[in-house]
Amino acid sequence: MIEIGAIDNDQMLLEGMSAWMSRLPDITLTALAVSVDEFLAATRRPRIVILDLNLENFTDPADNVRRLVAVGHTVVVVSVIPDPVYIAATTEAGASAYVLKANNLGVLADVIRQVAAGETPMTTEHAFWLGRDARPERPQLSAREREVLVSYGSGCTVEAVGRVLGIAPGTVRTYLDRIKEKYARAGRPIEHRVQFLDRAREDGFGRGRLPPK
Missing domain, CATH: 3.40.50.2300 (Response regulator)
Structure with missing residues (x-):
């Protein structure tokens, strides 16, 4: 057995x-x-x-x-x-x-x-x-997009990300849409929330910690 x-x-x-x-x-x-x-x-x-x-x-x-x-x-x-x-x-x-x-x-x-x-x-x-390239394309994200990626991926709500970064929730959603679009163009689509943190880890942007205020 x-x-x-x-x-x-x-x-x-x-x-x-x-x-x-x-x-x-x-x-x-x-x-x-x-x-x-x-x-x-x-x-x-x-x-x-x-x-x-x-x-x-x-x-x-x-x-x-x-x-x-x-x-x-x-x-x-x-x-x-x-x-x-x-x-x-x-x-x-x-x-x-x-x-x-x-x-x-x-x-x-x-x-x-x-x-x-x-x-x-x-x-x-x-x-x-x-058999494919294990190092897929890394999209070019701005510093702010990287902060949003790591913060949201770590489990923060849109509202919490906005408070930490000093931007409106609507602006956070706009950044999230841009991030998803860039990863989709790179052939690495983000289809569910945990993949935001996955992409941050893969590309060396962080391990889920909140960016400093």
């Missing part, structure tokens, strides 16, 4: 995954956690770990992989999107596989079996994106 752990801040997803895997004859999910810290603090930690790429505590995905690998875990990263930067970063950090959540759970189960056998499986999307 292959024992695995899972780290994901989506409790419903964890419960659904656990229920599905309970029906498999050779895989059992024995440890659930919403953060790497919680998982590492547990007394029972299976060697193989399914790790969500974007945890809500804004921890760096590659750092999360490194922390787990450093204490002997084998990491399978799961993500909503095939982001080439993070595929490359987590692979370099020691992840054994990268699987899209859009795949059916049978794909994930097959990957787990391969990892348990000591293989380093590469799913179709993994191979495709690693």
Whole structure:
């Protein structure tokens, strides 16, 4: 029997995954956690770990992989999107596989079996994106746009960003629209909020801290 752990801040997803895997004859999910810290603090930690790429505590995905690998875990990263930067970063950090959540759970189960056998499986999307340029175009953002990108990405509301930067909420929204437009032109669209912070990290603009007043 292959024992695995899972780290994901989506409790419903964890419960659904656990229920599905309970029906498999050779895989059992024995440890659930919403953060790497919680998982590492547990007394029972299976060697193989399914790790969500974007945890809500804004921890760096590659750092999360490194922390787990450093204490002997084998990491399978799961993500909503095939982001080439993070595929490359987590692979370099020691992840054994990268699987899209859009795949059916049978794909994930097959990957787990391969990892348990000591293989380093590469799913179709993994191979495709690693074969592309892992350093995509960085759009030219103004200093103010970078501040808005980091502040909004860190979890601040539009109103809070405006207060910190001394601009009106409407102006903040205009900056956000410009930022999304520039990233879309660079082939790196921002489709949901967490990707604002992703783009800031990828391009070295910050890790989510508020800019100084």
